[in-house]
Each structure stands twice: as structure tokens, then as C-alpha cells.
Amino acid sequence: MRVFYSSASPFAAKVRMAASHCGLAIESVAADTTAEPADLLAANPLGKIPALILDDGTALYDSRVICDYFDKLTGGQLLPQRLEAFATVKRIEATADGIGDALILVVYEERYRPEERRHQPWVDKQMRKANRGLAALEPMLPELSDDLTVADFAVAGLAGWMSFRFKGKLEAEYPALAAWLAAFPARFPAYDELGPRPA
Ligand SMILES: N[C@@H](CCC(=O)N[C@@H](CS)C(=O)NCC(=O)O)C(=O)O
The missing domain is CATH 1.20.1050.10 (Glutathione S-transferase Yfyf (Class Pi); Chain A, domain 2)
Structure with a gap:
């Protein structure tokens, strides 16, 4: 998996910390949202980070959706069951x-x-x-x-x-x-x- 991020973004930091907590190895790809790079827009039509590209090439955004995905993927490591x-x-x-x-x-x-x-x-x-x-x-x-x-x-x-x-x-x-x-x-x-x- 790859995540488009910038080092300053609070939402990208949230996702990268959550991935680390879940023991997920994700590749971080720096993206400058101001420049609207084609690879980011292909992943997220809204041009925002974080955007996650799954191993099958499909993409997920925004940070809440990505973290919910990590939680499901790793058997509930980010959200309580109760x-x-x-x-x-x-x-x-x-x-x-x-x-x-x-x-x-x-x-x-x-x-x-x-x-x-x-x-x-x-x-x-x-x-x-x-x-x-x-x-x-x-x-x-x-x-x-x-x-x-x-x-x-x-x-x-x-x-x-x-x-x-x-x-x-x-x-x-x-x-x-x-x-x-x-x-x-x-x-x-x-x-x-x-x-x-x-x-
Ligand atoms: N609700 C979104 C917010 C994401 C967001 O606003 N990201 C900012 C960077 S911190 C961004 O990509 N801004 C560029 C833009 O709005 O075009 C999330 O949780 O992921």
C-alpha cells in the first residue's frame, strides 16, 4: 500500500501513525497538493491528502475512511468493539x-x-x-x-x-x-x- 502525504498534514500524520500502530508497512509518497499532481488526482479526484492506494490499485480517502479500513484489515486495532x-x-x-x-x-x-x-x-x-x-x-x-x-x-x-x-x-x-x-x-x-x- 502507498499513501500520498505531506510531512505537515495533520490528517496524513494521523493515517501514518495509525498504520504504524496496526503494524502495516505502507510506502509514503510525498505530494504537493498545491501543484495538483496527476498521480494524486488519479487516486483522489478531490486532490487532497491523505489518499491511500491499495495493493490492487484501488484508492481510499479521506483519513477517517482510511483508518476505518486499517481497523477492519487488522482485526480491530483502532476502534473499540463496545x-x-x-x-x-x-x-x-x-x-x-x-x-x-x-x-x-x-x-x-x-x-x-x-x-x-x-x-x-x-x-x-x-x-x-x-x-x-x-x-x-x-x-x-x-x-x-x-x-x-x-x-x-x-x-x-x-x-x-x-x-x-x-x-x-x-x-x-x-x-x-x-x-x-x-x-x-x-x-x-x-x-x-x-x-x-x-x-
Ligand atoms: N477530511 C479530510 C481532510 C483532508 C485535508 O484537508 N487535507 C489537506 C492537507 S492537510 C489537503 O489535502 N488540502 C489540499 C486541498 O484542499 O486542496 C481527511 O480527513 O482526510
Whole structure:
């Protein structure tokens, strides 16, 4: 299997950490989404990473679908079986992913729009979304068990990415999440290699 990724992407980091946790050997192929490379578009018409190419050549996207596939492929290593625990993990994953979606739009507004075309009320709306999500996420963290699940990888991907894209925000506003991230490499040593890092 091959995964299109970039070293900074929180969603690609989530998938690569999940694959490692499941003991899956996947080849990582760097992709620059801005350039819309043909091989990425052939795998994912949306042009987004992560996109996974299976051994039979078919493709899967996005990070939630890929992680669910890994879970099924490896007999339930990312998701709990019990309904209540499953719902908790999925809620935390969706919250972390949704915060990432909102913050990425904030980053893209700056990256892709000329200054005179930026619309601050829309950026503010995305920031409110992210801040509500972060405030909701912090009290959910104690619900995570010692056993790593996809929720841990989603939160670590998000928080690791924020630590350089929104430097200082977690420490200043969401210290429980900052502390959770600081403790994560001890729980998952491969974070140092697979966690998000500036491109
Ligand atoms: N919901 C998607 C989000 C993926 C996503 O937004 N990826 C970003 C990089 S972190 C991307 O590919 N952006 C390029 C684009 O939107 O064209 C997932 O969970 O995989």
C-alpha cells in the first residue's frame, strides 16, 4: 500500500501513525497538493491528502475512511468493539478532524487569497468553530483509555500540527491539550518520526 502525504498534514500524520500502530508497512509518497499532481488526482479526484492506494490499485480517502479500513484489515486495532466506547472514540475523532478542517481553511485563506480579497468575518467564523471544538475536546481527553485508538492519532495529528501552524495557542488557551500532546510520545514513540512537522 502507498499513501500520498505531506510531512505537515495533520490528517496524513494521523493515517501514518495509525498504520504504524496496526503494524502495516505502507510506502509514503510525498505530494504537493498545491501543484495538483496527476498521480494524486488519479487516486483522489478531490486532490487532497491523505489518499491511500491499495495493493490492487484501488484508492481510499479521506483519513477517517482510511483508518476505518486499517481497523477492519487488522482485526480491530483502532476502534473499540463496545458500542459506547466506539461512540466516544468516533466523537473525539470527528471533533479533532473538524477542528483541523476549520483551521486549515484559516491557513488557506492566507495562503491562497491575495490580501485585498480576504474576508475576515469568514476567517473569524472558522476560528470560532475551531475554538468551540477545542474547548469541547479538552474535557473529552480523559475519556481516552490507555489503549491507543484512532482518536489518539486524530488528536495527536491536530495538536502536533497546531504546535507549529498556530504556535503558542495550545499552551496559552488549551493547556490540557498541550500537556496531552507533550505526554503523547511516551505513549507512542513513533510520534517523533511520524507526527506532523513543518514542510
Ligand atoms: N477530511 C479530510 C481532510 C483532508 C485535508 O484537508 N487535507 C489537506 C492537507 S492537510 C489537503 O489535502 N488540502 C489540499 C486541498 O484542499 O486542496 C481527511 O480527513 O482526510
